[in-house]
Amino acid sequence: MQENVTQVKMEEVQCNSGTPITVLRFAGDITSASKAAVLGTYQGIPESIKRILLDFSRVEYLNSSGIALVIQMMIAASKSGQTIQTFGLKPHFQKVFTMVGITKYTTLHPDEQTACAAFSA
């Protein structure tokens, strides 16, 4: 079976504050097979970067193993003093993230602009 593998694109954006923000743009599926894509890509972000945006707008399928990888990334970010804002999750996955409590550690925003603005709030 052809898996819809996880694709991740890392970009730097400035938003309004001028402070660099790293965006991880995920696409495809996020599952137990996504460890290298999720954690490996995160590990490529320098510790000096303190603001990270997670873009899930092109994610089709996310299961509990994939959510666990997101939590592991958030643990690592917390240890490095990095702040994570999230946007683009489909309504169902927003519900799932809320159910498991992730929203206590990252805010889910409807779009990139709102998520960016939250860093300066």
Added chain:
Amino acid sequence: MDEHRSSIELRLPSRLGFEKVAMNTAASVAHLMGFGDERIEDLKTAIAEACINAMEHGNKLDETLSVGVILSMSPDSLEVKVLDTGKGPQSHAAAPNIDRKMHEQEEARGMGMFLIESLVDEVEWVSSPPAGSYARMVIRLHPAKN
């Protein structure tokens, strides 16, 4: 009610990724039955998690063992059984504690059963050795309001 019940059966290899076959089949059935998009998304996640549990924990990812999926339609509900050769879960679904996870006092994984219980109207795990065990889930077209 049984005279109105019709069913669809699938047999999936115990290979991660194939849960999407069950998920998409169930979504098509639920759509034909008139379920709304939100309930279909709930069902898709619940079935995917039940199949993953069956593959990983029930059949230990042994691809020679199948995961059975039986979708039974009745006028007001859809019942889904996910069968494997294991003994069934040894514990109840505990709600994940995000604080403990973030402080690495609890595994980041281990949310599947909780999600299943949260997303369907009825669920039970039945152990029937030596044949195996199954998860039984029901979603209703018109669930009773709490």
